[in-house]
Amino acid sequence: MAFIKIENLFKKFGNVAAVNHVWLEVKQGEILTLLGPSGCGKTTTLRCIAGLEKPDEGDVIIDGKSMFSQGFVPPSKREIGMVFQNYAVWPHMRVFDNVAYGLKIQKLPKKVIKKKVAETLESLGLTGLEGRFPGQLSGGQQQRVALARALVGNPKVLLLDEPLSNLDAKLREKMRFEIKSLVRRMGITSVYVTHDQAEAMVISDRVSVMNTGNIVQVGTPEEIYKKPATRFVADFIGTTNFITGEILEVLKERGLLYVHTEFGQKMLCKIPDPAMASTNNKVNISIRPEDIEIFTEPREGRDNLFKATIMHRAYLGNFLYLFVNIDSTMIRVQAPYDLMQKEGEELFLFLNPEKCVLLP
């Protein structure tokens, strides 16, 4: 089931643990993303899978074979395709030779090489460019050549190290879907490294969020967005608001609890994990801007309805983006574009307890 197993991986540079005892499994045929800010250890983890970096402790097991603990398997023997951040297309070779390089090393017959290269180039829309040098290609085309080179040998595993970060925004968006459908079609187990959460959401079957050398959470894009495990994940994926407070009262039978918030009012919140639900615990409540409902009139006796003042109001076409204050707590809200209230005026926010995520 698990095609790649990362076991207790540890790697330090100087005194800094870049990867701090990481355990991770990648299933056969899935696209898993390592997502995190720069310096979180995602690239080092990827390079350990590739064999370009040797871990200080732990092992990587690919298709049942140990890569480190039973003798180091060099990168050239791992049957892995890799796409580098700067493409690493060899400038002194033509497109054809770049893509055919690995096949020539395998000493395949010329005919087979030609056929395979032609097929791969075609699937990436590069037919006709075989004779060009990389210097004569656009950034997007070089990117495709790098992809073709990684895929042509039918590798067991495809590794992608921020492959789209050097492309312009429009092309990047297009390539996300292209890479996803191509890799899906070929059914290659892939590990994709990125710091762009939107890219991770689009491309992955599962996302592994990393921070300071640790894996913080692994899950489908939806799980990670809707049920972030920590404040870091909630903050890193998408935009959210944090309200700090202390648990006041637990209503076990309703699955809810009351929090005494930083702006001095009681707030109702769903219990995510019974272990957290004890009074006086300090907590963070996370709620996304698009999950906040807006009322222009107060509703008597309703929980979680707070009066707020509009500080900034920005028109973004399909919706309004508001910065509002409840007391002195700044909250970001996504509001319907036809909202009439101006800056300095008041409105009422309904923070649905079902949408509030309680975090330690």
Added chain:
Amino acid sequence: MLLTATVFGLPLAYILARYRLKGKTLLAALILLPIVLPAYAGAFAFIVFFGKQGTLNLLLLQLGLITKPVNFIYGLHGLVFIQALHLLPFIVLSLSAGFTNIDPSLEEAAEVEGAGGFKRFLTITLPLCTPNYLAGAVIVFLWPFTDWLTPLIFGQIDFLPSISYINIAYHFTDMYRKYMGIVSVVVSSVICIVMFLISKRWVESKKYTSLSKGTTLEGRIIEPGAFKRFWSYVYMVLIAILVLLIPTVLGLSAFSRRWALTPIPTYWTLDNFKLIFLESPGLLKNSFVFSGVALLWGIAFGLPAAYLITRTKIIGKEALDFVITLMLAFPGIAVGVSYLLAFWEGIPLATLWIIMPLSLFVRRLPYFVRMAHASYLQLDVSLEEASEMSGAGKLRTFINISFPLLLKGVFVGIVMFFIMAFQEISTAIFLYRGGWETLPIGIFLNWHRGMEFGIAAAMAFFMIVIIFILLLIVSRIGGGIIGAAWGSSGGRY
């Protein structure tokens, strides 16, 4: 001398780096040529042209502008003049590299803040260039500590290296003089190394880092106005003419006999060349053999050294790098003398011809390692990693990927190594024995004997021709004579 070179070099560097001028490349190539010409060749040429009975004086006398020959060249001012011309390229190249590398937005920001042209130059542009300038300035400043021949030619002997040479050269007659010579060699070596280390420290502490990357590859390029354009041309052409004088005058004397008391030679002949080929083909052979052997060692040792320094984490590589870099500062005369002392009695290597290429190799190795190192740095590691991912082992990766990509940069280094070894004299002069004379030693001996100036000139001219041919080959491959002269610009990946 540093001052002179700077004063002349600064505007030149600015013109080269910033102005868009037609024919700039050609003029730049001419101006930078002295870097590969031996300083003593220039000195000979200038004596012939500017000397008391030289072309310029005679012309002026004939025109009646002066009644007595003017001393243009003999003395300290002549020495400064010729050495400044010779070292100008180092200043120009390091400064113009600095000018080009400055992020244009830094200067634009100063402009927006209201700093006008000259003020901006003084407060922003120049300070940002100090690391580059210092790198070049050290070479220039240290030069007089290692060049003993040029002062001698100009009749100036109050220079450390010249004193060392004279003392050691006569040590066979007087033991005492030998020790004086050694002392002065040691003194100048110590000065060189201390200066070098201080400047290295300084440069490293002054390295400015800027967040932004330059918006243009070639830096800020200005379209100069007609006035500036005119004076830039005049200035560049003047210096180019001075440089061109060297091969021209040497050529004239090489093809003539008894050239004296006339502005240009009156009697043309090929005898000088015949003499070289008939009587002393050994010089040529020696030059090629010694330089060639030194070069082979250089490649065999230099490439692995560069690989170790750049790509591995081996313990002691910093020390290796440091020692090799330190050799840059070590005066050639010191290499020669210490080899002479070390291998004379204890290890009888000095009686074998192998000592000659060995000293050339040691002297020029740092340049080659630096160059190979720079090429390696420019080579993106991921290009090699990509090859390993495609199933190629380390050796195959080196053959298929690293080597072809390094070749351009290293090839330039190889030719420069050869050129430098070919014209080397300050080390070799101490070590040669009968039958091991190289071309430069031949030049020196012929000049020393006084009467054979034509032959010396012919040899020097011949050497310049060889160097020039080598340079042409490099520029074909490395792109541009500037690139060839400087070397490190080979390969842009």
